[in-house]
Amino acid sequence: METINFILSGLGGQGILFLSKVLARCALNKGFPVLGAETHGMAQRGGSVIAHLRLGNVKGSLVQEGTARFLLSLEENEAYRNLPFLAKEAFLYADASPEAFPKAGVKPYFKKRGITARALPVGRIALDLGAPLAANSGLLGFFAAFSDGPFLQAEIRETLESLSPDAFKALNLKVFDTCLEKGQKSG
Amino acid sequence: MNEAFLLGNGAIALGLLEGGCQVLTSYPGTPSSEILPEAVRLIRSEKLNTYAEWSTNEKVAFDNAYAAAISGKRAACCMKQVGLNVAADSLMSAAYLGTTGALVVISCDDPGPHSSQTEQDTRLMARLAKVPVLDPSTPQEARKMAALALDLSEKFQIPVILRPAIRVCHARQNFRWDPLKDPGKRAAFKKDPTRWAATPRFRYLLHQRLNETLLKVSERFSQLEGVNAHTLAENKKYPLGIIAGGVPHAVIRDILDENHRTDIPVLKLGAPYPFPEKLAFRFVRACNNVLVLEETDTLIEYLLGDRKKVLGRLSGHVPMAGELTPRVIARTLQRVQTELGVEPIALSEDQDVHELVEGLHLPVRKPTLCPGCPHRAAFFAIRKVQPKALFTSDIGCYTLGLNLGGVDTCLDMGAGITLASGFFQAYLQDGVHQPVVATMGDSTFFHSGTAGLMNAVYNDARFILVLLDNQTTAMTGMQPTPALGVRADGRMGKSISLERIVAGCGVDFIEVVDPYDIQAMTALLKKAEAYVTSPKGGIAVVIARHACVIAYRETAIPEKKPVAVTDKCDACGFCHQRFECPALVEDPEGGTTAVNRSLCADCGVCIQVCPKGAIVAA
Numbered sequence: 001m002e003t004i005n006f007i008l009s010g011l012g013g014q015g016i017l018f019l020s021k022v023l024a025r026c027a028l029n030k031g032f033p034v035l036g037a038e039t040h041g042m043a044q045r046g047g048s049v050i051a052h053l054r055l056g057n058v059k060g061s062l063v064q065e066g067t068a069r070f071l072l073s074l075e076e077n078e079a080y081r082n083l084p085f086l087a088k089e090a091f092l093y094a095d096a097s098p099e100a101f102p103k104a105g106v107k108p109y110f111k112k113r114g115i116t117a118r119a120l121p122v123g124r125i126a127l128d129l130g131a132p133l134a135a136n137s138g139l140l141g142f143f144a145a146f147s148d149g150p151f152l153q154a155e156i157r158e159t160l161e162s163l164s165p166d167a168f169k170a171l172n173l174k175v176f177d178t179c180l181e182k183g184q185k186s187g
Numbered sequence: 188m189n190e191a192f193l194l195g196n197g198a199i200a201l202g203l204l205e206g207g208c209q210v211l212t213s214y215p216g217t218p219s220s221e222i223l224p225e226a227v228r229l230i231r232s233e234k235l236n237t238y239a240e241w242s243t244n245e246k247v248a249f250d251n252a253y254a255a256a257i258s259g260k261r262a263a264c265c266m267k268q269v270g271l272n273v274a275a276d277s278l279m280s281a282a283y284l285g286t287t288g289a290l291v292v293i294s295c296d297d298p299g300p301h302s303s304q305t306e307q308d309t310r311l312m313a314r315l316a317k318v319p320v321l322d323p324s325t326p327q328e329a330r331k332m333a334a335l336a337l338d339l340s341e342k343f344q345i346p347v348i349l350r351p352a353i354r355v356c357h358a359r360q361n362f363r364w365d366p367l368k369d370p371g372k373r374a375a376f377k378k379d380p381t382r383w384a385a386t387p388r389f390r391y392l393l394h395q396r397l398n399e400t401l402l403k404v405s406e407r408f409s410q411l412e413g414v415n416a417h418t419l420a421e422n423k424k425y426p427l428g429i430i431a432g433g434v435p436h437a438v439i440r441d442i443l444d445e446n447h448r449t450d451i452p453v454l455k456l457g458a459p460y461p462f463p464e465k466l467a468f469r470f471v472r473a474c475n476n477v478l479v480l481e482e483t484d485t486l487i488e489y490l491l492g493d494r495k496k497v498l499g500r501l502s503g504h505v506p507m508a509g510e511l512t513p514r515v516i517a518r519t520l521q522r523v524q525t526e527l528g529v530e531p532i533a534l535s536e537d538q539d540v541h542e543l544v545e546g547l548h549l550p551v552r553k554p555t556l557c558p559g560c561p562h563r564a565a566f567f568a569i570r571k572v573q574p575k576a577l578f579t580s581d582i583g584c585y586t587l588g589l590n591l592g593g594v595d596t597c598l599d600m601g602a603g604i605t606l607a608s609g610f611f612q613a614y615l616q617d618g619v620h621q622p623v624v625a626t627m628g629d630s631t632f633f634h635s636g637t638a639g640l641m642n643a644v645y646n647d648a649r650f651i652l653v654l655l656d657n658q659t660t661a662m663t664g665m666q667p668t669p670a671l672g673v674r675a676d677g678r679m680g681k682s683i684s685l686e687r688i689v690a691g692c693g694v695d696f697i698e699v700v701d702p703y704d705i706q707a708m709t710a711l712l713k714k715a716e717a718y719v720t721s722p723k724g725g726i727a728v729v730i731a732r733h734a735c736v737i738a739y740r741e742t743a744i745p746e747k748k749p750v751a752v753t754d755k756c757d758a759c760g761f762c763h764q765r766f767e768c769p770a771l772v773e774d775p776e777g778g779t780t781a782v783n784r785s786l787c788a789d790c791g792v793c794i795q796v797c798p799k800g801a802i803v804a805a
């Protein structure tokens with residue numbers, strides 16, 4: 001199969017590793033070989049956190065610059081910081097306000113590389129639903145809304161459900177569904 | 188058949204147990220910390236009899252595993268690369284004495300570095316100690332090599348090092364395995380004082396024997412299928428070949444495959460020391476030039492005796508510091524190819540994007556203590572009472588006290604105390620009584636605090652030592668400490684009191700305080716200061732005891748105190764600069780301070796911090 005690379009970014013404590021686990025499990029369920037790279041240790045204390053996820057027969061766990069098909073970012077600036085990873089015609093999903101994202105200075109670059117940028121304030125939506133820690137589920141829902149990736153919406157939702165701890169299952173799904181719906185409306 | 192999506196460290200744990208490891212010890216340190224907990228999970232689920240312990244430091248871990256290895260059992264100890272420095276004394280000697288069973292030393296490297304003081308290369312420690320080393324490129328390979336290392340160690344009766352780098356430890360892959368079995372070997376130490384307690388005369392003989400063993404292992408390494416292997420075709424000459432080991436091998440393999448470059452042969456050295464001479468020289472003979480890609484130092488490059496054909500760090504083609512990321516390796520290869528007139532690979536990266544991103548002036552995200560972290564409160568009180576002191580600190584979350592101006596030094600484990608006494612004496616020699624406040628975490632104190640503290644007491648150094656007791660080893664992922672008494676497998680051991688150790692080191696001033704109570708802590712620090720400076724005084728130890736809010740999410744803040752910022756806030760910025768709680772942010776509308784509700788832990792400490800009284804209970 002052709003390799004599909006994901007970059008997931010955000011800040012320490014936002015649940016990037018969980019996001020990465022859900023996507024990896026979706027891929028494994030479909031029989032794809034998966035290799036991921038995670039951030040542990042010092043950087044997890046509020047610093048920039050990034051996870052790499054590679055579907056395909058690869059050996060190295062890091063995505064090479066210019067080859068990521070998908071970038072999901074739980075923070076706007078971390079999305080910009082990781083732009084060098086994006087391949088041509090890649091897709092970017094950011095926790096940001098759709099009116100202000102992307103910055104004017106970045107638009108020509110997206111145009112040149114054929115990159116599709118999508119934004120939704122998933123963190124604020126999660127907070128309003130009383131689940132400030134479920135922004136990651138929100139971003140997942142927003143990603144699922146467009147079906148740009150190799151997974152069906154239902155596959156992502158089921159995997160999220162099965163991997164969420166019981167105490168957070170209902171809230172995670174609520175945030176997921178809300179952001180999925182908002183994504184569909186915006187698209 | 189079992190299946191799981193395991194961390195590389197989990198794959199290593201699996202490989203060890205598949206290889207019949209009966210005793211496993213460790214001291215946590217990124218990127219090695221998850222090996223032992225992952226092993227404990229497997230031991231439980233597979234109902235194995237394997238013994239697993241968190242040891243108090245890496246040397247202790249090494250020796251405990253070594254005892255099993257000279258009793259005929261298979262054992263392993265795990266640590267991070269700088270932890271191997273702590274265990275180096277044991278390693279050097281154990282290389283001479285050898286084993287009767289197996290000892291695998293897992294020392295995880297951190298090219299970057301991402302979470303370490305140095306980028307040191309464990310393979311060079313293997314060379315120094317004269318023990319074999321294996322260098323996996325992927326989690327899958329790390330699993331196989333863990334078992335292989337146990338086999339090699341037992342066969343050649345020598346400790347073997349497994350050196351996974353952070354990109355192996357913290358990669359994730361899917362694994363399947365058959366049910367694991369207990370090897371059931373019983374401890375049988377055979378007394379032989381001429382070997383196990385060898386005097387220098389016998390050590391010379393042991394050294395000779397070690398050299399002979401290494402020659403044999405080198406032979407074996409020249410034929411270690413899959414681990415050391417080349418892709419040369421018979422009787423062909425190549426303008427450029429690549430020798431790579433560990434993670435750089437995985438990266439270059441991907442790059443060559445993606446670019447369909449079958450014209451470039453690769454010699455993979457997954458077992459680089461003792462150097463597989465025959466294999467390496469055959470490869471070099473077939474190539475006009477050889478590019479060496481290895482992390483993080485120059486082991487292979489040094490061992491390739493004739494370096495005329497060799498391109499690498501010493502020739503300036505590979506960076507001398509930092510991680511060899513796919514970007515660095517792709518650019519290195521392209522440059523070398525261009526120089527040699529070989530068709531260069533196409534780079535996937537966009538040439539302008541870095542300039543674009545730089546132009547955005549994105550905020551630098553430095554790591555910070557968590558909202559509600561008790562260390563923040565402690566550092567705030569320390570700075571308040573002793574603004575002019577020298578602040579010696581140590582390794583742990585609390586190194587991030589840097590951001591509050593409460594950390595001036597961080598050398599290595601234990602140096603919070605030893606540098607404190609050293610500074611004190613260096614100034615006192617000139618007649619200056621320099622105030623010094625040392626900070627050290629509970630786990631670090633158990634690891635290497637006591638020798639330094641006894642030394643300081645004995646030599647009458649004077650400083651305040653604040654033991655930041657958050658009842659866990661937080662930075663590395665919340666491992667228990669001896670004070671808790673909970674052992675690696677969840678059983679209870681005996682808990683050890685910090686107070687009693689400190690008293691046992693000869694300290695007479697020992698007081699405990701909750702750092703959340705900033706007033707109480709400042710009052711206590713003032714008392715400590717008076718004690719330290721009085722002629723009859725000595726070292727004052729303040730134990731700032733409050734549980735880590737992450738490890739004890741439910742209980743660390745028994746009384747939640749939500750806060751609000753009133754309009755008394757005049758945007759002076761004091762709370763940002765001096766307290767730097769990430770939950771206190773600049774209000775986007777007014778420039779004053781606001782509370783980020785999704786980050787705030789409701790600890791209420793900032794109420795005591797704002798000089799204008801603008802932060803209040805909500």
Ligand code: SF4
Pocket residue numbers: 045555556557559560561562584585657661662735736737738
């Ligand atoms: S993990 Fe615990 S000790 Fe470490 S910064 Fe967070 S609250 Fe503090």
Ligand code: SF4
Pocket residue numbers: 558559748749750768769770771782786787788789790791792793794
């Ligand atoms: S109460 Fe104050 S100090 Fe505590 S986490 Fe919230 S903002 Fe930070």
